[in-house]
Amino acid sequence: MKRIGTQHWSAINSLIPPTSELVVMPKPHDQPAVIVADLDGDNHQEIACVYRNKGEMYVMVAKQDEDRWHPIGNFKGQGYTVSELVAAPIVNAHMNSLLIGWQIGGVWSNIDILQWSANGFMHMLHQETRTSRGEVEDMSGVNGMDGYAELALWLHDSGKAFQVEVYRWDAGNLVIADDVYPYYFQKMVAYYESVLEESDLAKYWYYLGDAQRKAGMHAQAFQSIEQALQFPNPYPSREALLRWKKELDGANRKS
Structure with a gap:
């Protein structure tokens, strides 16, 4: 351009x-x-x-x-x-x-x-x-960049919270590009860390933990979920967070 x-x-x-x-x-x-x-x-x-x-x-x-x-x-x-x-x-x-x-x-x-x-x-x-918001760039996967641009699509939840998924074009459709998660979700970790500096809400701790998990930061994700569980009304629910915490604990033991 x-x-x-x-x-x-x-x-x-x-x-x-x-x-x-x-x-x-x-x-x-x-x-x-x-x-x-x-x-x-x-x-x-x-x-x-x-x-x-x-x-x-x-x-x-x-x-x-x-x-x-x-x-x-x-x-x-x-x-x-x-x-x-x-x-x-x-x-x-x-x-x-x-x-x-x-x-x-x-x-x-x-x-x-x-x-x-x-x-x-x-x-x-x-x-x-x-x-609700989009980012388009050739994102780095396990083998670096491949010349194709991936799409990060942000869907607004509430406040400054977004559900984010990363896609690439493959065989006539947009498919999830989870191989570039470690690259892109580092950005989301930084985003939610800055959001939490302004608003200490359970929802943002959940989304920070989700971003950390997708970025491969399992120990940090575990800590974020523990933080989310401290709130009287955890997001999305106490049961969901406890299940997720158990999965992360297993991942941390294996690593």
């Missing part, structure tokens, strides 16, 4: 309907939903933008041939704004996919993945895939 220049803005303004407006993404800092990236694998940059026209959402991809820009994809979207617009090699290590988060509620978006093919762009996800 590269910087959006004057020629790109001119192309967008000439191609989207005159009755439309570019969507402004609320995060990270109120920026237009526009990226410039190679989306068809030809080593030339395309423009992707999301616009709103007569109350409906659309995503357009435009390509440059010599000095002329023309659309190579224009699709109707969902919701009322976008939470994510990312180009990354999700489906093919040698070609970027376009990931869009169509915001449908205050803390919910539906993920859409567009992939270039011989027949033009294809929607890769055929089932609803929701997220």
Whole structure:
């Protein structure tokens, strides 16, 4: 991806309907939903933008041939704004996919993945895939990075608590990528440690323990669950935490 220049803005303004407006993404800092990236694998940059026209959402991809820009994809979207617009090699290590988060509620978006093919762009996800926050990167597994981008999808629970799962594309679907847990959930450990500095709640101790367990930090996870059990109303329940504590105790004895 590269910087959006004057020629790109001119192309967008000439191609989207005159009755439309570019969507402004609320995060990270109120920026237009526009990226410039190679989306068809030809080593030339395309423009992707999301616009709103007569109350409906659309995503357009435009390509440059010599000095002329023309659309190579224009699709109707969902919701009322976008939470994510990312180009990354999700489906093919040698070609970027376009990931869009169509915001449908205050803390919910539906993920859409567009992939270039011989027949033009294809929607890769055929089932609803929701997220409250997403991170897309080539994450390091046991054999390092493999050139494919994984997706970490955060589903809001309450407050600052999220259920997080990491996925990769495999055989036509998003599947759980548990081999990158040690890498990604170290980030979640740091996240919940910072949350707990502000709010000492049973729910956050549970989620910290879950992140530590997935990061391979079993002794620390055991301590976090013990801490969660100190509260009068443990989350998600005292019975669940005690079962989990027993499993972690067994894992710690084996290691």
